[in-house]
Amino acid sequence: MPDTYDLIILGSGPGGYVAAIRASQLGLKVAIVERERLGGICLNWGCIPTKALLRTSEIYHYMTHADAYGLKADNVGFDLGKIVDRSRKVAGQLNAGVKGLMKKNKVAVHEGVGAITAPGKLSVKQGDKTIELEARNIIVATGARARDLPFAKADGERIWTYRHAMVPKEMPTKLLVIGSGAIGVEFASFYNDMGADVTIVEMLDRILPVEDAEVSEFMHKALTKQGIKIVTRAMIEKIETGAAAAKASIKAPDGKVDTQDYSHVIVAIGIVPNTENIGLEALGVKTDRGHIVTDGYGATNVPGIWAIGDVTGAPWLAHKASHEGIIAVEKIAGGSPHQMDKANIPGCTYSRPQVASVGMTEAKAKEAGYELKVGKFPFIGNGKAIALGEAEGFVKTVFDAKTGELLGAHMVGAEVTELIQGYVVARQLETTEAELMETVFAHPTLSEMMHESVLAAYGKAIHI
Template identity: 50%
Template sequence: MNYDVIVIGSGPGGYVAAIRASQLGLKTAVVERESLGGICLNWGCIPTKALLKSAQVFEYINHAAEYGIKTAEAEADFAAVIKRSRGVADGMSKGVQFLMKKNKIDVIMGTGKAKPGNKVEVKAADGTQKDYTATSIILATGGRSRELPNLKQDGKKIIGYRQAMVLPEQPKSMVVVGSGAIGVEFAYFYATLGTKVTVVEFMENIVPVEDEDISKQLLRSFKKAGIEVMTSSSVESVDTSGAGCKVQVKTASGMQTLECDIVLSAAGVVANIENIGLEEVGIKTEKGKVVVDEFYNTNIKGYYAIGDIVPGQALAHVASAEGIICVEKIAGHKPEPLDYNNIPGCTYCSPEIASVGYTEKAAKAAGYELKIGKFPFSASGKASAAGAKDGFIKMIYDAKYGELLGAHMIGANVTEMIAEIVVARKLETTGHEMLKSVHPHPTMSEAIMEATADAYGEVIHL
């Protein structure tokens, strides 16, 4: 079969690229070795949010008395929570199957590998192999859980995120290694359901990519929720020979031994660039990523790469945007390159975290003079009514021209609020314009206006 475009991988980068290619009149196929939708739909973004929602509902019920509601004591059915999460993921994957049919995209099940001469070799589950040709081949093979050398995952006692989503029974205690989005989301989920959780983070702050004020607030919230946090600490070894795990942790004050049922390794993701034909085709890599230009061309004509296997944030929405830009360029359109400094990041623990643009530290390092405003949700009427007063919004502006440099949010539902900032930055909105844009009351979102007012010395409600 000869195609205009073959995409290897059907995650949020691959399947979105395939749909856009088909919309633009290109004959398209997708190669997938497991389930349509990739890790995000099946083992990442979507099912984790289902787990977190169950934890949030359990938390609400346990605090119902604070809202004037009497309930019997709630009990979490761990197996049912896991089952619901898997059902949500399966439904989403079926949705992608429907989209493939609707857009007349051929789905080729098997392991895809790029070959020289614009070919893709697909090895099916039964071992049979077949070659396909395409004018353009897009590699979208995604990432997987990073394995630390002294923390080899056995899938039973030392696990990655995939096993963490389908454990047969709830552990009584867990050590989470790493406090990025994956680590803190699972820490919140398990702790809320009653597991004793300790988070071990190598860096000085948890959620280390976030603004330091956000990290400090999450630390306070986690401690209040009974989650233990060890920063500037590293796991040196884990002894799994007994019934549980004995975790040796190196801290500033010396070695400590933690005992737990399960160790979750959440030290980030690594790109799936092995065995996809890069060496045979001659495609360049650097620091474990495929080298591409601003339109995702590799160094070999007709071969492209997007998503977690190229430099840039390893996020589903980034992969989707890259896929669309890539195929629009292939189709002869003139897309705008992606602005990687205007990508929102969201973490769905409780309280939620959302951010975009410069942190305060990065903005100062870039030489900006700053106007910074903060508005705590403790001063928000809507947050008080909702019983969600933890957190704040922090707005960062350039003092000279009023450019909106960054926004950092921690609190209930802030992941639904960050898009306003992304659009505002795209439109080059200034602090003055943000301040004079009337926000509805009472809402959590009016804290964006209030934080801006604070930056300009005009705050009313503080």
């Protein structure tokens, strides 16, 4: 007889395991199916271990620039093996934490390759045996994987995906990063700070293309100043790998092709949703370019089949997946949750400097027909930023001139990934410029720049 549950979740990433916990809290009998490691890509191979690496490069940067703080640090070096080991231990600790949470919340964990065989039925292949599970509702949370270049697939030696880049066998000497989204820029930042000669190639006209144009321009200048070479509006024509190098041909906007040897290449050109071979086609689940189509609650066109996270499309962010999971589960349990509002999902890039944003860019707001008030405040005008030695960057806010609605907020500089949540809360509460102006911000803090940016939009900034 099949094991029977109220809910089965296929995938245990930040969408799946969070959904499982919330379902258990609501009294549902829950099972989760995972083919690799609990916590999914984010916890084991993405968000968390990359931040461990970036923390290492940040400290290394400070050590090599100790003199700027009146300190001495001679013969500074690093042990690549220990750097990778620390990152893997951080991931391992959190993986163990998720296991503990599953046990605490009485979530049954089935390790193996899962596939939906019929409405309400799911099989799990575990080596030579297969077990059968049943539930009235199934949530697909299978995530996504790195997209390969069709003519140069990742081999783990010379051509890397993000997974290879997190566990390097050797430190790149000359690194080519293809793609300048968050993943590409973060790895470029890490390896550049650790001493590699880094080049970023982007096919669009600017790096971090989903960010506000002023943020992209600032990051281009900042990364170039750090020594990173950036080529935009360029295409990779071919990559030939050898025992000691990868020969890449880069076609510039003017048609000229530059061919150079690189010790390693990181491909960061997007993701592919994991929707194959899990039974969706036979059930008639609707997809769009591989991504599962859902409503605002995670429901698909097939009753009883739900989907959350990267497998449902942009933005491909862990916190979006987690929130979608909670919404779907509360709907399944008979509640009345709010629908997912993607406009209030913050985006963060943990490079040096950091980038964070929420809502519309200035250009998008103009395209939407808004009359705008835009404020911008520089880090150099903030006492805490100067004291930290982090005086490069700015905070930008975009308001509807007629209503005072905060349409978007965009930041670049030290610790902005921590600051952005203030504006996310403001948007969620439908705060206007008036409440933000009347809010008291602690001094001295970086957050004061958030206040000043709002004031600047209305011609009231104090420190510029």
